[in-house]
Amino acid sequence: MWEPILTLSEMPCTSEAHDHSRVFHGIPPPTFDLPLLDTPDIITANVQKLIEQTPNPRHSFIFKVLVMHLHQFVNETRLTTDELKATINFFTRTRQNSSQEISLLSSVLGVSALVAMLNNPVTGGATDHSPLGPFFKFAEDTADVDFGESIASEGKGDYMYVEGRILTTEGQPIPNAIIYTWETDANGFYDIEYADRSQIDCRGRLRSDDNGKFGYRAVVPAPYAIYGDGLVGELLRLLGRHNMRPSHIHMMSLKDIVDDEEARKRGFPRGGSFKLLQYDIVLLTEEQSAVMCARVEKERGIITGGGKY
Known part of the structure; x- marks a missing residue:
């Protein structure tokens, strides 16, 4: 079982109160490799590949289309x-x-x-x-x-x-x-x-x-x-x-x-x-x-x- 490098108690703290939502949720990183981000197209392809892990097919479809159009928007507008x-x-x-x-x-x-x-x-x-x-x-x-x-x-x-x-x-x-x-x-x-x-x-x-x-x-x-x-x-x-x-x-x-x-x-x-x-x-x-x-x-x-x- 993969474990996070730092637990919440080991993370550097400040004088502010801990945000207790910042805890490991139990999902390990993917088992496949992703190419280095050499071009804009690779960035989009990497995100799409990660979305393929989504358990719910409808959710996977929605977010793949969302990322596709969102990245197209960024590229077209040169944000x-x-x-x-x-x-x-x-x-x-x-x-x-x-x-x-x-x-x-x-x-x-x-x-x-x-x-x-x-x-x-x-x-x-x-x-x-x-x-x-x-x-x-x-x-x-x-x-x-x-x-x-x-x-x-x-x-x-x-x-x-x-x-x-x-x-x-x-x-x-x-x-x-x-x-x-x-x-x-x-x-x-x-x-x-x-x-x-x-x-x-x-x-x-x-x-x-x-x-x-x-x-x-x-x-x-x-x-x-x-x-x-x-x-x-x-x-x-x-x-x-x-x-x-x-x-x-x-x-x-x-x-x-x-x-x-x-x-x-x-x-x-x-x-x-x-x-x-x-x-x-x-x-x-x-x-x-x-x-x-x-x-x-x-x-x-x-x-x-x-x-x-």
Whole structure:
């Protein structure tokens, strides 16, 4: 059995506390020889050879492809030592700053949208998918809303009415489907962002009727900026990119908590300035299923104007 040259207790120590994660994990070095690093291609080939030892075939495949493209990137860009140091520092600070920064970074680089699309291909006219996002709350923090009732309390913005149907890809209605919906208020904030939040607001859970129909009152959501004071905001400024999300409403439909079919819709008011893909920082597609957006008389819940947008 191969043993490390130095045990943790024998390693040189400083006045700082030991990092107890620095211990030998029991995997010995490879039994094969690797050529000396005389050329860039040998470096890549050596790493690929080491990855072949990976027990899980899927993991081996993923990391071999990752290394191949990562090394191609370094070669093509002729990455400098200073640029590498800056990149490592960026990721280090991202990890220290917040776990949400990593998720946000994945979104603004289009990775989250790409993974969602590849893993949820749209077939048979189904509703387009969309990454879930950080502001969704399941049953423990979502109120039940009856057909036609409001998910928003008074004073949260201009009212509108949202309606639709939950259908199979063959066009048959899906009764009693659960619809989760959530949105920002007129100020561009979700309820869970308020420090003094006292109630569930601008979000709800309802069910489709026997014809697959659902309807509820909401408020016209506002476009909003993602957090710009973190490292992702720093990256966006470096790249000369804006940090805005367009006005949108989230929806997710579940049937008996088994069907993983999403019915997410995003509503845009007439004349809204965020209707095109280039205006969405997380690179999600524009709304494919139009949502009726109209003023609603608060007393009677009657649509008084508007149309499909």
